[in-house]
Structure formats: structure tokens, C-alpha cells
Amino acid sequence: MDLQTIGTILLQVAVGGLSLGVLYAIIALGYTMVYGVLQLINFAHSEVFIAGGIVGYFVFEALKDASLNGYLKLIVACLAAMFVSGGLNVLIERLAYRPLRGAQRLVPLITAIGVSLVLQDSLRFLVGVRGLFDLSVNLPKGFTNSITTFLGVNISLLNLQVKDIILIGVAGLMMLGLNLLVNHTRMGRAMRAVAHDRQTSGLMGINSDSIISLTFLIGGALGGLGGVMFAMKYQALNAYSGTIPGMKAFTAAVLGGIGNIPGAMLGGLVLGWVETFLGVVSLFQGIPGLHWLGAIKAEYKDLGAFLALILILFFKPAGLLGKATTEKV
Amino acid sequence: MTTAPVRPNPLKTRPVGGDRTWLLLAYTAISGLLLVFMRDLVADGPMKMLQPVLFGGFLLSLLFAYQWKAAPWAKMLVFAAAIVFVLPFMGRSNTSYFDLMIQMMIFSALALGLNIVVGLAGLLDLGYIAFFAVGAYLWGIFGSPQFAEVTGNPAFANGINPAYFWLFIPLAVAAAAGVGVLIGLPVLKLKGDYLAIVTLGLGEVIRIFANNLSVTNGPQGIDAIESAPVPWLNSLAHTLGFAEDQYRLFFLYILVLGVIAVTIVVNQRLDRSKIGRAWIAIREDEVAAQAMGVPLLKTKLLAFATGASFAGAMGVIFAAKQAFIDPKSFDYFQSIGVMSMVILGGMGNIPGVILGAIVVTMLNLMVLPTLSEVLQSSFPNINQNLDPSKYQRLIFGLVLVFMMLYRPEGLLPSERRKHEMHSDDEHPAVDSITTENLNHGGELGGHLRDGSGAETRSPGLATRRDNERTGSEK
Numbered sequence: 001m002d003l004q005t006i007g008t009i010l011l012q013v014a015v016g017g018l019s020l021g022v023l024y025a026i027i028a029l030g031y032t033m034v035y036g037v038l039q040l041i042n043f044a045h046s047e048v049f050i051a052g053g054i055v056g057y058f059v060f061e062a063l064k065d066a067s068l069n070g071y072l073k074l075i076v077a078c079l080a081a082m083f084v085s086g087g088l089n090v091l092i093e094r095l096a097y098r099p100l101r102g103a104q105r106l107v108p109l110i111t112a113i114g115v116s117l118v119l120q121d122s123l124r125f126l127v128g129v130r131g132l133f134d135l136s137v138n139l140p141k142g143f144t145n146s147i148t149t150f151l152g153v154n155i156s157l158l159n160l161q162v163k164d165i166i167l168i169g170v171a172g173l174m175m176l177g178l179n180l181l182v183n184h185t186r187m188g189r190a191m192r193a194v195a196h197d198r199q200t201s202g203l204m205g206i207n208s209d210s211i212i213s214l215t216f217l218i219g220g221a222l223g224g225l226g227g228v229m230f231a232m233k234y235q236a237l238n239a240y241s242g243t244i245p246g247m248k249a250f251t252a253a254v255l256g257g258i259g260n261i262p263g264a265m266l267g268g269l270v271l272g273w274v275e276t277f278l279g280v281v282s283l284f285q286g287i288p289g290l291h292w293l294g295a296i297k298a299e300y301k302d303l304g305a306f307l308a309l310i311l312i313l314f315f316k317p318a319g320l321l322g323k324a325t326t327e328k329v
Numbered sequence: 330m331t332t333a334p335v336r337p338n339p340l341k342t343r344p345v346g347g348d349r350t351w352l353l354l355a356y357t358a359i360s361g362l363l364l365v366f367m368r369d370l371v372a373d374g375p376m377k378m379l380q381p382v383l384f385g386g387f388l389l390s391l392l393f394a395y396q397w398k399a400a401p402w403a404k405m406l407v408f409a410a411a412i413v414f415v416l417p418f419m420g421r422s423n424t425s426y427f428d429l430m431i432q433m434m435i436f437s438a439l440a441l442g443l444n445i446v447v448g449l450a451g452l453l454d455l456g457y458i459a460f461f462a463v464g465a466y467l468w469g470i471f472g473s474p475q476f477a478e479v480t481g482n483p484a485f486a487n488g489i490n491p492a493y494f495w496l497f498i499p500l501a502v503a504a505a506a507g508v509g510v511l512i513g514l515p516v517l518k519l520k521g522d523y524l525a526i527v528t529l530g531l532g533e534v535i536r537i538f539a540n541n542l543s544v545t546n547g548p549q550g551i552d553a554i555e556s557a558p559v560p561w562l563n564s565l566a567h568t569l570g571f572a573e574d575q576y577r578l579f580f581l582y583i584l585v586l587g588v589i590a591v592t593i594v595v596n597q598r599l600d601r602s603k604i605g606r607a608w609i610a611i612r613e614d615e616v617a618a619q620a621m622g623v624p625l626l627k628t629k630l631l632a633f634a635t636g637a638s639f640a641g642a643m644g645v646i647f648a649a650k651q652a653f654i655d656p657k658s659f660d661y662f663q664s665i666g667v668m669s670m671v672i673l674g675g676m677g678n679i680p681g682v683i684l685g686a687i688v689v690t691m692l693n694l695m696v697l698p699t700l701s702e703v704l705q706s707s708f709p710n711i712n713q714n715l716d717p718s719k720y721q722r723l724i725f726g727l728v729l730v731f732m733m734l735y736r737p738e739g740l741l742p743s744e745r746r747k748h749e750m751h752s753d754d755e756h757p758a759v760d761s762i763t764t765e766n767l768n769h770g771g772e773l774g775g776h777l778r779d780g781s782g783a784e785t786r787s788p789g790l791a792t793r794r795d796n797e798r799t800g801s802e803k
Contacts, residue, residue, distance in 0.1 A: 041522050099734055106453055107733050109525065110672060113455075113665060114729025121723035129712060243661070247529060254526055299541045306530030313523060314515045 009283055012158055013276045019164040021272020022171035023233060026226035027249030028256070028264040029178060030089075030219040036259035037195045037215045039105070040097065043112040046246020047119035048089050048220050052081035052227025053237050054127060057135045060231075070140030074166070074228070081224035088119075089220025090213050098209070124239035137235045139163065163232050170229060174222065175265055181218070182261060191215055195259070244302075248275075251309045257322025266320055271305050278304040356407050359390045360415045377703050381696045384426070387415070388687060395680060412586065420578065421571050427578040429694055431650055434585040435643050437686040438592045440670040441679065442639025445596065447668065448677035449605060450632035451612025452517075453525045455664055456532030460637040462539060462659035463508055464501035464644020469551040469654045470544060471497065479544055487555065494557035494649065498642050505641025506634040513633040517626055532661050539656040550655025554648050556581065581650050588646065592639060596679050599635070608632050662722065666693075669725045672732050675739025684741050689728075693721055 027049050034042040059077035066073070096115050100108045127135065143163045182188040193201040194211045202208050230245060231237055248271060256267025278301040285294035312320060362383065394407040420427030439461060446454045470476060472494065477485040516527040539545045559580050566579040599605045607628045610618035619625050648654050666689065674685025697718040704711060732739065 035522075039522075041525065096730055096734070103737075105522075106447075106451065107737060109453060109522070110668070111730050111733040113668075114726040114733065117665065117722040117726030118730065119726075121720045121726070125720070125723075129715070131712065247526075247533065250526055251530065254523060258522075297541060300537065302537050303534055306527075306534055309530060310515055310527060313519060313527070317519055317523075 006284070006287075008158075009280055013273065013280060015158055015160055015164070017273035017276035018269070019167050019233070019272075020276055021269035022168055022265075023226065023229055023268070024245070024249045024252045024271050025265045025268025026171050026174060026222060026229060027245060028253040028268050029175070029261065030223040030226070031250050031253045032256075032258055032261060032264040033215055033219040033222075035253070036261075037191065037212055038097070038108075039259075040108050041112060041250065042219070043109070043246075044092055044096075044115040044119055045089075045219070045223055046242035046249070047116050047123065048085045048092070049223035049227045049230070049246060049249075050237065050239065050242030051088055051119070051123060052085040052224030053231040053242070054123060054135065054227070054239070055081040055084045055224065056228035056231045057137050057237065060137055060139065063140075064138055070142050073140050074143075074232075078170075078225055078228050081228045082221035083224070085224025085227065086217045086221035089216040089223065092119075093213060093216040098212075120240055120243075127239055134236065134238045135231075137231045137237070139232060139235065143232065167229050167233060170225065174225065175261075178218075178222070178261060187214070248305050251305050255309055255312055255319055257319030260319070260321050263319055263321035270320070271308065274304040274308050275301045353403060353407070356390055356394060356410075359387055360411070377699055381691065381699050384419075384695065385691060387411075388691070392684060417569070417579070417582065420582065421569070421575065424572075424575055424578065427575065427582060428650075429690070431578060431581050431585050432694060433687050433690045434589050435647055435650070436667065436670060436690045437683045438585075438589055438643045439640055439667050440674070440682045440686040441592045441596050442636045442643070443667050444636075444671050444677065444679075444682045445599065445608075445639070446632055446636035447671060448682070449600065449612065450608040450629060452629060452632060453522075454528045454633070454636065455525050455661070455668075456528035456530070456535070457636070457640060457667055458659050458661075458664040459532045459535040460505040460509060460640035461644040461647065461663075462535050462656075463505045464641035465648040465654050465659070466539065466545055466551075466644075467501050467504055467641075468494070468497045468645040469554050469648045472556075472648070473551050473554040475544075475546055475551045478546075487553075491555040491558050494555070494645070498645050501641040501645045502638040503641075505644070506638040509634040509637030510630055513630045517629045517633065529661065532659075532664055536656050536660055539659065545656070548656060550653060550657075551648075552653050554652045554654070556649035556652075578650075581646065585646060588642065593679055600679075604628065604631060665725060665729075666721075669728050673728050673740060675741040678739065678741060681739050681741035685739065688740075689725075692724060697721065697724075 027045070030045045030049065031042060034040060034045070056077040059080050060073065063073045063076065068076075092115055096111050097108055100111060124133070127133070143161070143166070145162050147158075147160045147162060147165065180188075182191060190201070190206050190211050191214070193204065193206055194208045194215075198208045201211075226249075227242075249268065252267035252271045253264045254267070255270060256263030256265070258264075278296065279298045281296050282294050282298065285291045316322070391408065391411055394404055397404070416426075416430055420430065439457075443454065443457050446452050446457070470479065472488045472491060474486055474488060476488045477483055512527070512531050516524055519527070540548055545551065556577050557580070562580050562583065563576045566576045567573075571579055607618070607623045610621065610623055611625065611628055615625065647658075651658075670685040670689045671682050672685070673688060674683065675681025697720075701716045701718040704715075704717065
């Protein structure tokens with residue numbers, strides 16, 4: 001195996017891992033925002049996210065024959081998904097989490113697992129009565145075209161498609177927007193205040209209930225957007241396909257330090273790269289001394305996420321960017 | 330007889346003298362009905378729904394018998410009759426009942442194991458089924474033709490000698506406990522939420538391995554798993570009129586009964602032991618427990634390994650019962666299923682956990698399949714996606730959510746707590762709120778009503794509560 005092949009594979013991993021990683025990062029943002037404010041793992045987020053993907057599927061399906069620009073269709077799909085997922089998340093918070101404020105920590109966590117199961121089957125039902133189960137997404141023309149040149153360089157070997165570029169671009173915009181919102185607006189300051197100390201922020205005139213609802217709205221909307229991106233990337237989904245990416249995105253959030261927005265992005269990227277790398281690592285068995293890599297089949301790439309998680313938590317219990325918390329007694 | 334009036338709901342009222350006649354009569358009536366009708370109701374059509382109803386009624390009658398304040402001998406008689414006579418008799422006339430009952434007991438033991446981890450020690454383990462898989466695959470590989478495939482030795486065409494089954498139960502206990510310690514060591518230092526995600530990951534890791542390793546035969550699973558040979562039980566079964574293909578189930582029924590008995594005793598002992606109190610202390614307040622000298626990591630690890638070892642042993646039995654295992658039986662959803670059993674029944678309470686396991690298993694394996702069968706035979710053109718048996722997740726989810734919202738202590742709160750709640754009828758309202766709040770025994774959700782109940786606490790009540798607790802905690 002010559003150097004150029006290795007280089008190409010590594011470059012491919014870098015780009016493929018980037019587009020996977022930002023997808024995880026988008027989903028992870030929803031987890032991390034809710035966790036930051038409520039210290040709750042919102043297990044239902046993976047269903048909120050896949051609900052967005054399903055909305056995206058139906059929008060693409062409805063606009064299939066409309067003579068609209070593909071990007072306009074994508075924007076419509078994204079907006080619809082953000083609206084539905086955000087609303088869904090707020091609804092979940094109202095019905096299932098708000099009555100449990102101040103309960104022991106395990107209680108809302110188990111509720112969240114329950115909500116996620118209920119949503120999975122409800123989504124299955126809503127989609128299923130139309131006789132559908134596995135949805136295959138028809139993207140607007142042009143999205144699946146391969147990109148052959150970048151700044152005049154031939155990159156056809158990289159197997160990069162237009163949709164990957166869209167995904168990376170959308171993710172970048174989203175993170176930028178979220179960063180602005182949280183760190184540079186009045187609303188963001190209120191959110192941070194509630195996250196820091198709900199009671200004291202209440203004394204300062206912040207209505208913590210509405211801030212929490214708002215957090216769920218934004219987290220859900222991000223999840224919905226992530227869902228459309230997921231549908232675009234894989235072009236196949238069903239009511240249950242949110243679980244695994246949801247788990248991984250949560251892993252990404254923990255990896256980066258849960259409750260920390262840049263951490264979620266970093267965790268997502270690390271995970272995306274680790275996973276993509278493990279997916280192709282068996283190709284390196286041709287290199288002398290590395291033949292044992294052949295045993296690492298592509299199926300084991302899913303293990304990478306959790307092994308990375310355990311490893312990182314072992315050395316940095318609060319995650320990569322997380323700050324160690326001291327228990328108040 | 331007794332002077333106390335017999336009221337309609339035995340769950341709520343407790344006749345002082347104990348009314349064994351009514352208990353025995355009601356019990357005989359229900360099991361008689363069951364035995365008479367069960368054979369003839371195998372027919373198709375809407376009448377088939379009577380099967381789960383009757384069977385459920387029978388199991389419910391056992392619960393009533395348990396709750397009824399009758400003389401102990403009457404209760405024992407009822408339970409012994411059910412276990413020795415009614416259930417095997419039903420199993421003989423319809424093998425699927427045998428299957429269902431063994432499955433119920435396997436899940437009961439699993440739920441009791443998880444109860445130690447979540448209910449006593451408060452560690453949320455979302456990958457519990459992984460330990461079950463360890464046990465199941467351990468026996469599955471050795472006790473089936475798969476062993477010949479792995480070793481390449483045709484002498485093992487039927488796996489190793491099935492008599493080694495007995496050796497594999499302790500082996501699986503050790504293996505599962507070992508995996509528990511291995512996974513627990515790096516993560517149990519972390520906070521509860523992190524533990525949840527790591528255990529979730531562990532479950533996923535085990536599933537991926539089961540799916541891809543050649544030892545486990547990947548997604549095709551392992552077939553023709555043996556079970557231990559017990560000639561004298563087989564001849565006993567023969568004498569009792571069981572068909573030859575039911576011998577295995579008969580043996581497993583007896584075995585599982587024994588295992589359940591052991592599990593219950595171990596659970597009870599642990600609950601009242603020093604280590605059990607240490608677990609409860611950790612669940613209630615880690616920092617305080619540590620300050621009182623409880624070694625945090627060691628105690629948590631012990632809980633984790635103990636729960637895992639139960640699952641390992643049950644895995645061996647599960648593999649022997651199913652004779653076939655594949656990775657699908659051990660996914661995340663199954664872990665949640667076991668957890669919903671624990672929560673539905675009453676976390677931390679042994680009869681409650683068993684009740685939860687029975688209700689959930691029955692729902693999954695009997696009520697829903699029968700319902701969809703009936704639906705399909707009555708409306709042949711119905712949409713496949715409306716099939717009720719496809720909505721297990723919905724039911725599990727609703728169980729989890731509603732229990733957490735409205736009854737976090739479970740269907741069957743522990744006897745001690747109920748006693749506390751009903752012992753004093755002078756000001757029942759105040760009493761029930763405060764005692765539930767304060768004497769929750771730290772069940773999950775013990776602090777749920779802290780906000781609403783806070784103002785009803787008073788020094789006087791608190792003192793009396795302390796006396797009560799010492800009185801009932803002999």
C-alpha cells in the first residue's frame with residue numbers, strides 16, 4: 001500500500017468524518033442545551049429529532065413535482081421540521097417534565113425514557129397508517145451530485161456530494177447562530193442565569209418556566225433541523241432510526257462535556273472521525289506489521305463511540321471541555 | 330368465623346380476624362373455572378380473549394391471596410396448590426402456558442436483580458440485559474452444536490455433555506459479575522447520568538459483538554441449545570401424564586421455581602443486611618453516605634455485580650428454555666422492558682417487582698398477541714400497522730411515564746409503608762402525605778411531593794414517625 005493511497009483514505013476519513021461529526025454535533029446541541037438548564041438527559045430528543053426527519057420526508061414528498069428550486073424545498077422542509085420538532089419538545093416538557101420539577105433525579109430520567117418509547121411507536125403509527133414503514137427520501141435534483149473539483153483541484157476521489165457540503169454549511173451556520181444567541185443576547189443571558197441557579201434567577205425577575213420552555217423550543221428546533229439533515233444524508237429512515245444516532249449524539253455531548261455548547265461540537269466531531277476511521281481501518285491491513293487491523297471489521301465502528309466515551313471519561317470525568325463540578329454540601 | 334364485615338375490596342380493607350373461608354372459596358372458584366374452561370377456549374374467534382382474562386384473573390387471585398390477611402396456612406395452601414397443581418395442570422393441557430409461566434419467572438428473577446441495582450442502590454443501569462446475554466451466550470455456545478463449529482471438533486456435534494449445565498450456572502454468575510466489575514470500575518466513579526449512558530453503551534457493545542463475532546454465529550443466532558438431563562424428573566413427568574416434548578419445560582419450571590425462591594431469599598437478606606443499608610444510604614445521598622464511612626466505589630460495584638450475577642444465571646436458563654438465542658433478544662429495548670417491570674411493580678419491593686414482571690410479561694406474550702390474533706380474524710383486511718402487538722414500546726413508555734407522574738412508588742408499595750399509611754385513622758389526610766413523604770423508604774420518587782407536602786410536616790408528627798419506624802423495622 002503506497003503513501004498516496006493512505007493519504008487519500010485519510011483525507012476521505014477526514015471529510016466523511018466531518019460530515020458525520022457535524023450531524024452528531026447538531027443533535028448533541030439539543031441534548032446539551034436541555035441538560036445545561038435542567039440537568040436532565042432528554043432521552044426523547046432522539047425521537048424529536050427523527051420526527052423532524054419524517055417531516056422533512058413528507059415535505060420533500062409533497063414538493064416532489066413542484067417547480068421549485070431544490071434549495072428552497074430544503075428550506076421549507078427545514079422550517080417545517082423545526083416548527084414541528086420544537087413544538088413537540090415544548091409539549092413534552094409541559095406534559096411530562098414540568099410536573100416533575102424538583103423530583104429526585106432518576107424520576108424525570110425514567111420519564112424521558114418512557115416519553116421516547118411512546119414517541120417511537122406514535123411516530124410509527126402516524127407514518128404506518130399510510131402503509132409506510134421504511135421511508136426512502138427523494139431529494140431534489142442535484143443534491144446527490146458528486147463534487148469533482150474544489151478550488152481547481154480534482155477531488156473526485158473523495159466521493160463528496162453536494163448534500164455533504166450543505167450539511168456542513170448548515171451545521172456551521174447553526175452553531176454560529178446558537179453561539180450568538182446564548183452568549184450575546186438578553187435571552188441567552190437569561191438562559192445562562194437559569195442554568196446557573198434557577199431560584200436566584202427567579203428572584204432577579206426571570207420567569208424560569210418560560211425560559212425552560214424556550215430552551216426546549218430551541219433544542220427541539222435544532223433537533224428537527226438535524227433530522228432533516230439526517231434524512232438528507234442517509235435518505236432512508238423509519239420511526240425507530242433515531243435511537244442509535246440519538247445515543248451517539250448524546251455520547252458526543254458527554255464526551256465534550258455535557259452542558260457545554262462548544263463541547264458538544266467537539267464531541268460530535270471526535271465521534272464522527274473515530275467512527276469513520278474505524279469503518280475503513282481494515283484497509284490498512286496491507287501495511288506491513290498492521291495485518292491485525294483486518295480483524296476490525298467495519299461493523300465494529302459503532303463500538304468506537306462507546307470505547308472512546310469510556311476512555312475519555314476515565315481520564316477526564318467531566319468530558320473534554322467540561323469543568324469538574326464539586327458537590328455542594 | 331369472624332365478626333368483621335366482609336367488604337368487596339380485599340386490597341383496601343383488612344378484616345381483623347382474617348377470613349380464610351372466603352379466600353379459599355374465591356380461589357377454588359377461580360381456579361376451577363380456569364381449569365374447566367381453559368381447555369375448551371382454545372377456539373378461534375373473539376372468545377379467545379377470554380384466555381388472557383381468565384389466566385389474568387387467576388394470577389390476580391394469587392395477589393389477593395397474598396394481600397388478604399388470612400391465616401398463614403391458608404395462604405400457603407393457596408400458593409402451594411397454585412404452584413404444584415393448577416399451573417402444571419394448565420401447562421400440561423396447553424404447552425404455551427408452561428412457556429409463559431417460565432418466561433414470567435425468568436423475568437421476575439431478572440427484575441429482582443435489577444431491583445438491587447436500581448431499586449436499592451439507585452444506579453440507573455440501562456444495559457442490564459447485557460449480563461443476561463453473557464449468561465445466555467455462555468451456555469448457548471457450549472451447550473449446542475455451535476461448540477463443534479467453534480472448536481472444529483466433530484466430537485462435540487451436540488455441544489458438551491448437557492450435565493455440565495449445572496456447572497454453567499455458577500460459571501455464568503461469575504462471568505456476569507466479572508463483566509459487571511469490569512464495566513463498573515471505570516464508570517462507577519461518575520455521576521448517575523453518566524452511568525446511564527455508559528451502561529447503555531455497554532448494552533450496545535454486547536449486541537454488536539453478538540451480531541458480528543463468529544463464536545456467536547452473528548445475527549443467525551445459536552440453535553439447538555441443550556438443557557440438563559434429569560431422568561427422575563422425566564419419569565415423574567411421565568407418571569403425571571406430560572407429553573414427551575413437555576419434559577424439558579417441566580424440568581425448567583421446577584428449576585426456575587427453585588431459582589426464584591433463592592433470588593427472593595437473597596433479595597430479602599440483602600435488603601436487611603449492612604450492605605443493603607449502605608446501598609440505600611448511597612441512593613439517598615451519596616455525599617452523606619460517604620461522610621458516614623460508606624466506601625462509595627466498593628459498595629456501588631458490589632450492587633452492580635450482584636445484580637449482574639442474577640442476570641447471568643437467568644441467561645443460562647433462558648438459553649436452555651428457548652433452545653435458540655440471537656442478538657435480538659438482548660437489545661436496549663429489552664433492558665427498558667425489565668426496567669419497566671421494576672418500576673411498574675414497585676421499586677425496592679420484592680412482591681411488587683414480581684407483580685410488575687408478571688404483568689408486563691403477560692401483556693407482551695399473551696394479551697397483545699391474542700388481541701392481534703382476534704383482531705385479525707375478525708377484521709381480515711385490517712392494516713398491518715394497526716396490529717396491537719407491534720406497540721409494545723408504546724405500552725412500556727406509557728407505563729414508565731404514568732408511573733413516574735402519578736404513582737412513582739409502583740403498584741405495590743412495600744408492606745411497611747402501607748402499614749404506616751393506614752395505621753392511624755385519626756387524621757388520615759395529613760398522615761398519609763407526611764408519612765409517604767418522609768417514610769418513603771427512599772423509594773424512587775421519594776421526594777416527589779416534597780414541595781406540596783412540606784408545610785404539613787410538624788415536629789410532633791416527625792417524632793411519632795420515628796417511633797413507628799423503629800417499631801416496624803424489627
